[in-house]
Amino acid sequence: MLNLQATIPNQFIWPDDEKPCTEAPELDVPLIDLQNFLSASSSPSATLEASRLISEACSKHGFFLVVNHGISEELISDAHECMARFYDMPPSEKQKVQRKPGESCGYASSFTGRFSTKLPWKETLSFRFCDDKNSPNTVQDYFCDALGHEFLPLGKVYQEYCEEMSSLSLKIMELLGLSLGVSRDYFREFFEENDSIMRLNYYPPCQKPNLTLGTGPHCDPTSLTILHQDHVNGLQVFVDNQWRSISPNPKAFVVNIGDTFMALSNNIYKSCLHRAVVNSQSERKSLAFFLCPKKYRVVKPPRELLDSNTPRRYPDFTWSMLLEFTQKHYRADMNTLQAFSDWLTKKPIK
Numbered sequence: 486m487l488n489l490q491a492t493i494p495n496q497f498i499w500p501d502d503e504k505p506c507t508e509a510p511e512l513d514v515p516l517i518d519l520q521n522f523l524s525a526s527s528s529p530s531a532t533l534e535a536s537r538l539i540s541e542a543c544s545k546h547g548f549f550l551v552v553n554h555g556i557s558e559e560l561i562s563d564a565h566e567c568m569a570r571f572y573d574m575p576p577s578e579k580q581k582v583q584r585k586p587g588e589s590c591g592y593a594s595s596f597t598g599r600f601s602t603k604l605p606w607k608e609t610l611s612f613r614f615c616d617d618k619n620s621p622n623t624v625q626d627y628f629c630d631a632l633g634h635e636f637l638p639l640g641k642v643y644q645e646y647c648e649e650m651s652s653l654s655l656k657i658m659e660l661l662g663l664s665l666g667v668s669r670d671y672f673r674e675f676f677e678e679n680d681s682i683m684r685l686n687y688y689p690p691c692q693k694p695n696l697t698l699g700t701g702p703h704c705d706p707t708s709l710t711i712l713h714q715d716h717v718n719g720l721q722v723f724v725d726n727q728w729r730s731i732s733p734n735p736k737a738f739v740v741n742i743g744d745t746f747m748a749l750s751n752n753i754y755k756s757c758l759h760r761a762v763v764n765s766q767s768e769r770k771s772l773a774f775f776l777c778p779k780k781y782r783v784v785k786p787p788r789e790l791l792d793s794n795t796p797r798r799y800p801d802f803t804w805s806m807l808l809e810f811t812q813k814h815y816r817a818d819m820n821t822l823q824a825f826s827d828w829l830t831k832k833p834i835k
């Protein structure tokens with residue numbers, strides 16, 4: 486209903502210093518060809534080049550693209566099609582899986598239940614993916630249990646999509662390990678049996694797109710995000726004090742470092758500020774897979790990344806603690822990890 490109104494409710498209007506600016510020149514992010522890296526016969530020079538590109542990008546803004554990732558165009562297309570079918574449902578149907586306060590799964594629109602100002606112009610559906618042999622069909626079961634057996638086809642698509650995302654994440658973790666001078670397996674083993682979050686972002690058209698934001702400025706508190714945009718521009722990253730756009734590329738996934746991996750890398754790789762803007766002409770959708778370790782695994786950097794010149798930057802924590810902090814105590818923004826560290830060590834949050 487909101488997207489037809491000429492004016493927008495005050496709660497969706499963002500402060501002047503956060504309103505989207507018209508200018509957002511393209512950010513030149515490295516494109517990592519995983520085919521060269523994944524194949525058993527991958528040449529050392531190809532691995533070295535991928536490692537160099539990733540190191541340069543992750544040390545600066547934490548964003549890169551992956552292509553030749555091995556995930557079928559048909560599965561990606563099905564995931565977008567299923568998202569369109571879900572969001573086309575009447576509000577009463579979507580509210581069957583309404584997200585409960587303090588929980589990170591379920592359907593949310595406008596976020597009025599969570600925040601009173603700076604509301605994002607979006608609807609979201611978030612659900613959990615467990616890479617765990619003991620719970621093989623968490624996604625499929627969620628759709629059937631929460632929405633009904635007629636949603637089994639959607640559940641099957643997202644179950645397969647999340648399995649592919651998890652497998653791709655582990656390959657990227659190998660590359661991140663190599664690029665940091667840690668063994669290829671270190672981070673891969675840390676994220677095996679991951680307990681991740683899949684999120685379907687739906688951004689309706691907005692008649693006043695320069696007054697609001699689809700997703701506000703934030704760093705992802707998670708470890709690694711694998712994003713697939715539809716054909717509509719909207720993702721922006723804050724680099725060198727300027728908002729820069731990353732245009733959709735159907736053959737590529739946008740990958741970015743999250744706060745938890747920034748802590749794992751002892752602040753060598755950066756979890757950076759980004760946001761999503763909306764427009765007055767068309768809806769926009771994005772598929773976001775947020776890689777998270779098992780809840781109680783302790784997040785601390787490998788000793789190879791510690792030395793007298795680079796002391797510990799963040800205290801030990803578990804993802805469960807950081808997730809609860811973002812769901813119950815603090816709206817994730819550009820300063821989440823520092824605020825969380827202060828909260829853990831009981832300093833007043835600035």
Ligand SMILES: C=C1C[C@]23C[C@H]1CC[C@H]2[C@]1(C)CCC[C@@](C)(C(=O)O)[C@H]1[C@@H]3C(=O)O
Pocket residue numbers: 589605682684700701702703704705706707775808811812816817818
């Ligand atoms: C762990 C998470 C919290 C959020 C979803 C995932 C990773 C990104 C986070 C978020 C998108 C950052 C911006 C604010 C937020 C409230 C949102 O706009 O949805 C965040 C998500 C959340 O807390 O639900």
Ligand SMILES: O=C(O)CCC(=O)C(=O)O
Pocket residue numbers: 684686700705712714719720759760761770771773
């Ligand atoms: O929709 C997008 O392009 C970005 C969304 C995002 O950053 C998020 O959901 O964390």
Ligand SMILES: [Fe+2]
Pocket residue numbers: 703704705710759
């Ligand atoms: Fe994000």
